[in-house]
Amino acid sequence: MxxxxxxxxxxxxxxxxxxxxxxxxxxxxxxxxxxxxxxGKEKIYHFLQRKIEKGRMTQEERDQAVVLLKSSGxxxxxxxxxxxxEAATENVGIKLQIFKKLDEIVKENTIxxxxxxxxxxxxxxxxxxxxxxxxxxxxxxxxxxMKLLEVTPxxxxxxxxxxxxxxxxxxxxxxxxxxxxTSGFLVNRILVxxxxxxxxxxxxxxxxEDVDRAMKLGANLPMGPLELTDYAGLDTVLAVMTQMYxxxxxxxxxxxxxxxxxxxxHLLGRKTGRGFYSY
Numbered sequence: 465m466x467x468x469x470x471x472x473x474x475x476x477x478x479x480x481x482x483x484x485x486x487x488x489x490x491x492x493x494x495x496x497x498x499x500x501x502x503x504g505k506e507k508i509y510h511f512l513q514r515k516i517e518k519g520r521m522t523q524e525e526r527d528q529a530v531v532l533l534k535s536s537g538x539x540x541x542x543x544x545x546x547x548x549x550e551a552a553t554e555n556v557g558i559k560l561q562i563f564k565k566l567d568e569i570v571k572e573n574t575i576x577x578x579x580x581x582x583x584x585x586x587x588x589x590x591x592x593x594x595x596x597x598x599x600x601x602x603x604x605x606x607x608x609x610m611k612l613l614e615v616t617p618x619x620x621x622x623x624x625x626x627x628x629x630x631x632x633x634x635x636x637x638x639x640x641x642x643x644x645x646t647s648g649f650l651v652n653r654i655l656v657x658x659x660x661x662x663x664x665x666x667x668x669x670x671x672x673e674d675v676d677r678a679m680k681l682g683a684n685l686p687m688g689p690l691e692l693t694d695y696a697g698l699d700t701v702l703a704v705m706t707q708m709y710x711x712x713x714x715x716x717x718x719x720x721x722x723x724x725x726x727x728x729x730h731l732l733g734r735k736t737g738r739g740f741y742s743y
Contacts (some may be wrong), residue, residue, distance in 0.1 A: 465632055466490060467540030467554045470549050471562055473504025473535070475697070475735070476579055477551035479607030484572050485532040486525075486608070487636045492545065498537035505535040511608065539569050547632055550599055551579040554703040559583060560591040567592035575625055575632075577601035581652050582707040585618035585645050595620040602649060603638075604697050613638040614649050647711035650702070656704055660720050662689035665723040672740040690740040694733035702727050 466489065470481045473495040481504070484491040493508075493677045495501040512529060520702050531541035542548055548566055552558050559578060566576055578588050589595035600616030603691045617626050626642070628730070633640035643650040660676050676688020693701050709717040726732075726739065733739030 465546040465628075467542075467545045468492070468547055468549065469494060469539075469545040470551060471495070471539070472551035472553070472579075473501045473507075474551065474553075475605065476603060476607065477549075478504035478507045479605070480549055480551055480579065480603050481533065482511060483603075483607050483636050483638075485529040488532070489636070490532050490534075492536050492542050494536045494539060494542065496537065498535060499538055501535035503511070505533060508533065526648075532722060539565060543569055543571065544595075545570060545574055545630075546576040546677045547577060549579055550604075552698060554580065554582065554707070556583055556587070556707075557712055559588055563588055563598065566590045567594060573597070575599060575628055577629065579603055581649070582647050582704045582711070584647070584711075585616050585621070587618075589618040589620060593684040596622040597625050599625050600643070600645070600649065601632075602643070602651075604651070605692075608661045611637075611639050612651070613640045614651060616645050616649050617642045618645055640715050643673055647708045652704060652708070656708065657716060658702065659693050659701055660717075660723065663693070663720040663723050666740065667691070667720060673686045693740035694741055696733070697735055698723060698732045698739055699727050 468484045468489050469492040470477050472495050473493050481491050481493045493501050493504050512526045516523060516526055548570060550559060550562055552562055554636050561574060578600050579602055580600060581602055585598060585600040589598035592598055595618060598618055599621050602614035604610035604612055615629050630640050648656060665675050666672055672690045676690050679685045679688050702719055705717060705719040730736055731738050737743050
């Protein structure tokens with residue numbers, strides 16, 4: 465693979481694009497407009513500069529990476545991409561529209577991958593005429609730092625697509641695991657209920673600092689569940705939790721009322737400056 469298109473220039477999309485250019489792949493970062501995509505591109509420049517300042521990248525390496533990056537507001541610019549990674553908002557309707565459109569644009573052997581964390585890959589593939597080339601490729605926050613890539617085949621995903629996606633993971637320095645096509649896949653089936661339970665603890669009177677310190681010191685987690693929720697975005701966590709509850713129907717996936725209230729109050733974490741902590 466030589467060329468990648470990433471759809472969605474938010475935290476995840478820009479992070480995925482950064483990973484790709486750092487590993488020598490020509491990458492197009494797209495969004496609903498050139499302006500939005502350009503903002504994602506600026507985020508990448510910012511994080512690459514920070515890597516230079518921390519001594520984790522040279523100026524030459526940075527320059528070699530940025531020439532591989534292009535921002536765009538038009539999916540047609542990725543017509544010859546070898547793989548397209550969708551990293552749009554966690555909304556079924558939006559993702560189905562994107563995949564239907566991409567399926568009509570890209571070349572016939574292009575892999576169409578979704579970064580969804582909960583939505584069925586089989587359902588997403590159903591919006592296309594080529595479900596055999598649709599697959600889940602779930603990165604974790606922040607994509608440049610997290611080593612795991614969850615590869616999730618749908619019911620009709622071909623073995624060729626699965627093998628190519630595992631090869632792509634290796635190419636960009638990720639360790640891939642195959643996850644089942646059930647809501648939440650593998651990691652979020654375990655992680656998100658823990659975040660939700662941590663929020664219940666706060667609702668019941670515990671301080672966020674105590675909850676996070678308990679899990680970092682008692683379970684050896686590098687980041688507390690509430691810190692992680694703030695980093696990922698409370699709205700994103702709520703969307704994931706709601707989808708899992710809807711799909712699986714198990715009460716243990718019911719989103720905490722405090723989570724809903726905080727999202728309604730626009731206390732979304734780092735991206736709004738306040739969540740369980742202030743930034």
